[in-house]
Amino acid sequence: MELEGYQRAMTYIQALADAGNGFRADAGLLNGLHCMMQAHHLGMRPGRRRDGPVRVTSPDDPLVT
Structure with missing residues (x-):
């Protein structure tokens, strides 16, 4: 699903840029x-x-939920 969503978004950007x-x-x-x-x-x-806030951490961090 992640890749399909990314593909849709990039296709849309290309269409806008080509317009x-x-x-x-x-x-x-x-x-x-x-x-x-x-x-x-x-x-x-x-x-x-x-x-x-947005935090970048390790998935092994016990505070990540």
Whole structure:
């Protein structure tokens, strides 16, 4: 599912770039791409910004839930 979502998002970006109408990335586009890639994780709020902090850690970290 991850790869299919990524493929959809990249295909959409290519279509926008090829349209030649002054393509610009903005927050709405980024949210849409995120939703395309993560739609199968509905509990993770795909397409919306996170409310809290973002941390990068190891999957072995006991604090990761």
